Amino acid sequence: MTDTKSQILGFVRDRYPQAEITESQDIFALGFVNSLFAMELVMFVEKTFGVTIPNEELRIDNFRTANSMSELVSRLLAEPAVA
Amino acid sequence: MTVTGVAPPAAAPPVPAAVTARVTDRRSARAFVDTHVAPYADAYDRAGRVPEELLRRVAEAGLWAPFLPPEAGGAGMDWVTLGEVHEEVGRGCSSLRSLLTVHTMAAWTVQRWGSPEQRERWAPAFAAGERLGAFCLSEPGAGSDTSGITTTAAESGGGWVLNGVKKWTTGGQRADVFLVFARTAASIGAFLVPRDTPGVQVRPIDDMLGTRASMLAEISFTDVVLDRDALLGPSGFTAGMVLTGTLDLGRYSVAAGSVGIVQACLEASAAYAASREVGGTPLAKLPLIQAKLSDMVTDARAARLLLAEAGRLKDAGEASTIMATWVAKYFASTAAARHASEAVQIHGANGCSTDYPVARYYRDAKVMEIIEGSNEIQRMTIAGQADRERTG
Incomplete structure (x- = not known):
């Protein structure tokens, strides 16, 4: 598992210690996500990995799993920053 | 835009003196408030509005949106300092602080979620106070x-059509642009609606219990046609984040204002207790009065620390700032309501009159327990955090 994925999983598990979540599990399907947690998740990803998530990337499919969030981070880190 | 039912103000509020320095920190904010705001706040309260001259003084002091980056016309002020500044404004006048709060929410939303074109259009005007949100x-x-x-906001002809009624809109009587949350086909979206858009109607709401000078209004939107770029931020599942983030800043500012109310209660009560005598003894020497004052001191410090922690987490970009802000707002607003009640009690009949500001603090403090999420909602959310973080 990559460091990015483990950090994302660590954040989710920290918020929901009683849940068992894998890198490919859909956290939306598990019923974890509300607007508060979504905001926290976006802030965590931006802060931890030093990226700014543009509006067009704030799609549900990018946040379903640790895998998809990790891919989003990799994609953003590979792209030049847009103001 | 149409305005209906405009009631004449009780009296023209006084005009504050010219601004000589910009507000950059707590010290300069306190000086601004002590010179331009606090001496007139009771008059604003009675008039049911703050004068245009004060709004211009706020602009001259750079107070409308100092957190915006310099390239947008702001000062890049950090959130801890902004909290201190809003506390000082709240100490002087909760109505003015309320206007700052909603303007902050609109300006931040544009800065955080707006496209480069939207930011270029609105942010400098928000920073300068040329357009109030x-x-x-x-x-x-x-x-x-x-x-x-x-x-509702329905997609139509490449843009949007807005229909509905909003109520209790702080600053609605005066604002130039409204940040409107409406249902779309996908979720809830945020729309910037200029006041002069056809179909927008403003009805002033006067004679509220507290924050009486915050110029509340009911805003009706009837077949309001908006361009495509009226929508701020993402659509779809994350649209709720725009509202979450906007309300988070609103709560932060209200928490700061509530700390200011506690501090104002403390200062007024300590001064009164030192000068008022009962049977030849100053109130300040009576144990029951000392108990009230000591609790004000303690809660002012505790609320200020909770606010500062929420601000520090915002500055660090930490996700935990959202819950920290809930906790700060809950604690500070309940403390404000409790100590405003005690401040009136210390003042006795004088506290129930217009001769002292504590009656205004009492009325304003009650509002803090209701706005930006009632205290009942706050307690449910805070308890929800405890439940989801349980390990057993």
């Missing part, structure tokens, strides 16, 4: 229960 979420049938809003 207001926040439109509550409706006649939905307050803290945001899921109950019925205002």
Whole structure:
């Protein structure tokens, strides 16, 4: 598992210690996500990995799993920053 | 835009003196408030509005949106300092602080979620106070229960058509642009609606219990046609984040204002207790009065620390700032209501009169327990955090 994925999983598990979540599990399907947690998740990803998530990337499919969030981070880190 | 039912103010509020220095920190904010705001706040309260001259003084002091980056016309002020500044304004006048709060919410939303074109259009005007923003979420049938809003934004002809009624809009009588939350086909979206858009109607709401000079209004939107770029931020599942983030800043500012109310209660009560005598003894020497004052001191410090922690987490970009802000707002607003009541008690009949400011603090403090999420909603959210973080 990559460091990015483990950090994302660590954040989710920290918020929901009683849940068992894998890198490919859909956290939306598990019923974890509300607007508060979504905001926290976006802030965590931006802060931890030093990226700014543009509006067009704030799609549900990018946040379903640790895998998809990790891919989003990799994609953003590979792209030049847009103001 | 149409304005209906405008009632004449009780009296023209006094005009504050010219501004000589910009506000950059707590010290300069306190000086600004002591010179331009606090001496007139009771008059604003009675008049039911703050004068245009004060709004210009706020602009001259750089107070409207100092957190915006310099390239947008702001000062890049950090959130800890902004909290201190809003506390000082709240110490002097909760109505003015309320206007700052909703303007902050609109300006931040544009900066955080707006496209480069939207930021270029609105942010400099917000920073300079040339355009004042207001926040439109509550409706006649939905307050803290945001899921109950019925205002709709329907896609039409490449743009949007807005229909609905918003109520209790702080600054609505005066704002130039409304940040309106409405239902779309996908979720809830945030729309910037200039006041002069056809179909926008403003009805002033006067004679509220507290923050009486904050120029509340009911805003009706009837077949309001908006361009495509009126929508701020993402659509779809993350649209709720725009509202979450906007309300988070609103709570932060209200928490700061509540700390200011506690501090104002403390200062007024300590001064009164030192000068007022009972049977030849100053109130300040009586143990029951000392108990009230000591609790004000303690809670002012505790609330200030909770606010500072929420601000520090915002500055660090930490996700935990959202819950920290809930906790700060809950603690500070309940402390404000409790100590404003005690401040009136210390003042006795004088506290129930217009001769002292504590009656205004008492009325304003009650409002803090209701706005930006009632205290009941806050406690449910904070308890929800405890439940989800349980390990057993």
